Amino acid sequence: MNLFLCMLTAGVLGILVLTGPIGTFVAAILLVGILFRTCLLVKDIHTQTVPKKSKEKVQDKVQDAYERYIKERDAKEMER
DSSP, X not given: OHHHHHHHHHHHHHHHHHTOHHHHHHHHHHHHHHHHHHHHHHHHHHXXXXXXXXXXXXXXXXXXXXXXXXXXXXXXXXXX
16 A cells, blocks of 8 residues: 555656646655655654663763772782
8 A cells, every 4th residue: 555655646746747847846845845754753763762861871881890990900909
């Protein structure tokens, strides 16, 4: 069914383009609107799948590992 709708839409856009400058203008508006809506949907998907605080969590893990390394290094130096 989606394939049929896509073929029908492509046919209508083709007829609009052949009707002259007004048809071309309407077809261009439709294409730009579809591209804009697609960009918004991709942005929504991205914000839902990627958490906002992922960078902070990674930095916290790195900071914790670094502090643990420093403590272990200092403990080994104290033993000597």
